[in-house]
Amino acid sequence: xxxxxxxxxxxxxxxxxxxxxxxxxxxxxxxxxxxxxxxxxxxxxxxxxxxxxxxxxxxxxxxxxxxxxxxxxxxxxxxxxxxxxxxxxxxxxxxxxxxxxxxxxxxxxxxxxxxxxxxxxxxxxxxxxxxxxxxxxxxxxxxxxxxxxxxxxxxxxxxxxxxxxxxxxxxxxxxxxxxxxxxxxxxxxxxxxxxxxxxxxxxxxxxxxxxxxxxxxxxxxxxxxxxxxxxxxxxxxxxxxxxxxxxxxxxxxxxxxxxxxxxxxxxxxxxxxxxxxxxxxxxxxxxxxxxxxxxxxxxxxxxxxxxxxxxxxxxxxxxxxxxxxxxxxxxxxxxxxxxxxxxxxxxxxxxxxxxxxxxxxxxxxxxxxxxxxxxxxxxxxxxxxxxxxxxxxxxxxxxxxxxxxxxxxxxxxxxxxxxxxxxxxxxxxxxxxxxxxxxxxxxxxxxxxxxxxxxxxxxxxxxxxxxxxxxxxxxxxxxxxxxxxxxxxxxxxxxxxxxxx
Numbered sequence: 390x391x392x393x394x395x396x397x398x399x400x401x402x403x404x405x406x407x408x409x410x411x412x413x414x415x416x417x418x419x420x421x422x423x424x425x426x427x428x429x430x431x432x433x434x435x436x437x438x439x440x441x442x443x444x445x446x447x448x449x450x451x452x453x454x455x456x457x458x459x460x461x462x463x464x465x466x467x468x469x470x471x472x473x474x475x476x477x478x479x480x481x482x483x484x485x486x487x488x489x490x491x492x493x494x495x496x497x498x499x500x501x502x503x504x505x506x507x508x509x510x511x512x513x514x515x516x517x518x519x520x521x522x523x524x525x526x527x528x529x530x531x532x533x534x535x536x537x538x539x540x541x542x543x544x545x546x547x548x549x550x551x552x553x554x555x556x557x558x559x560x561x562x563x564x565x566x567x568x569x570x571x572x573x574x575x576x577x578x579x580x581x582x583x584x585x586x587x588x589x590x591x592x593x594x595x596x597x598x599x600x601x602x603x604x605x606x607x608x609x610x611x612x613x614x615x616x617x618x619x620x621x622x623x624x625x626x627x628x629x630x631x632x633x634x635x636x637x638x639x640x641x642x643x644x645x646x647x648x649x650x651x652x653x654x655x656x657x658x659x660x661x662x663x664x665x666x667x668x669x670x671x672x673x674x675x676x677x678x679x680x681x682x683x684x685x686x687x688x689x690x691x692x693x694x695x696x697x698x699x700x701x702x703x704x705x706x707x708x709x710x711x712x713x714x715x716x717x718x719x720x721x722x723x724x725x726x727x728x729x730x731x732x733x734x735x736x737x738x739x740x741x742x743x744x745x746x747x748x749x750x751x752x753x754x755x756x757x758x759x760x761x762x763x764x765x766x767x768x769x770x771x772x773x774x775x776x777x778x779x780x781x782x783x784x785x786x787x788x789x790x791x792x793x794x795x796x797x798x799x800x801x802x803x804x805x806x807x808x809x810x811x812x813x814x815x816x817x818x819x820x821x822x823x824x825x826x827x828x829x830x831x832x833x834x835x836x837x838x839x840x841x842x843x844x845x846x847x848x849x850x851x852x853x854x855x856x857x858x859x860x861x862x863x864x865x866x867x868x869x870x871x872x873x874x875x876x877x878x879x880x881x882x883x884x885x886x887x888x889x890x
């Protein structure tokens with residue numbers, strides 16, 4: 390027993406050696422942070438308003454450097470930076486906004502690209518900063534992830550510049566244009582550029598993120614297969630929007646349905662009180678539409694997965710194995726509404742610090758030869774990639790044999806978890822967080838998402854989302870509260886001073 394406890398202590402030491410020992414931050418940092426909040430609240434909102442209007446989602450087959458909307462966004466960002474008195478560098482996919490001339494540097498890492506949106510689900514355009522639909526909230530795509538942090542960082546730097554603070558280290562704000570879609574251009578940039586010695590990423594949560602689960606995708610296609618179209622069967626199953634969003638919408642079409650079937654379905658629906666289902670008859674064709682709740686796929690518990698819940702409505706029987714029916718059967722047998730892979734063979738596991746692996750079907754894509762299913766996973770440390778892939782493949786092979794189906798385009802793309810054990814500025818970040826948030830004894834945390842912290846020296850994430858609050862990035866209701874926006878401004882101002890003074 391003692392040996393096990395000793396091992397556990399050694400295992401967790403890199404994380405819990407950084408407990409926020411109550412230390413006062415400098416009066417210079419406090420006063421400048423208060424000045425920033427007093428003077429620049431409206432300017433910060435105006436900055437965000439100007440950045441939000443650009444739909445900087447990735448376009449397949451078009452590099453960011455050739456995307457006219459990305460180019461226009463970068464010009465708007467350059468205009469803001471130069472107007473505030475900063476230097477500006479454009480390296481294609483990466484922009485750097487700087488203050489100071491020292492060779493020693495502090496990097497502030499953000500991104501200017503966004504995830505797709507379904508504009509019909511927003512009260513106003515997601516590309517116009519909505520300040521009125523829900524008073525106290527700034528609503529729009531990118532408000533939390535990650536254009537809001539860019540605006541906060543700009544005005545933190547502006548407050549420092551106003552006060553003519555003599556920093557020993559240069560501040561560099563990095564804005565990457567493909568964080569949500571392609572990290573390869575950033576990796577190429579890093580090969581040819583010296584990076585700051587100290588870095589923080591503004592793309593996650595407080596207090597300080599020192600570990601990130603590994604992102605993964607399990608992909609398969611359920612082939613088109615002829616069946617007797619006079620029998621009860623599912624002719625279509627659609628749902629999901631993009632890979633890192635818990636799907637809010639899904640729909641099935643059932644052929645040769647009857648009232649008894651609908652009664653059974655509606656009985657199961659009573660088990661899903663938070664889901665909304667609509668039923669539409671056309672002769673013997675029954676269409677069922679499911680409305681859940683979108684969320685970042687690293688936090689599936691914050692959403693309601695429309696794909697899995699709709700599949701469960703149809704779990705009273707095995708369906709004929711055309712593409713849609715086979716897909717329904719697979720989801721019900723191997724996934725269900727469980728979030729952690731408990732039904733998917735032996736893949737489920739957890740780590741004491743990083744938490745449980747999550748397993749979420751996120752996208753159904755109609756192809757010429759069938760329906761493609763993508764399952765998003767977020768894996769902690771504690772199991773090798775080889776073992777995880779073996780266990781995944783065993784489940785898929787067993788299911789194929791049972792149903793006499795050969796799935797197409799089988800792929801597993803699984804990244805390693807990230808653990809930061811060498812970031813000497815962690816205690817500084819914890820102290821700043823505790824001072825301004827009032828939350829004492831703050832400790833480093835792990836998250837399910839992945840950030841560019843993985844690529845920068847000594848990098849950890851610092852905000853912008855508060856602990857125990859809903860993260861709205863990637864959802865169809867993304868916002869940041871004005872209170873949080875200002876608090877971020879204060880904390881970023883103080884952190885920049887404390888790290889660079």
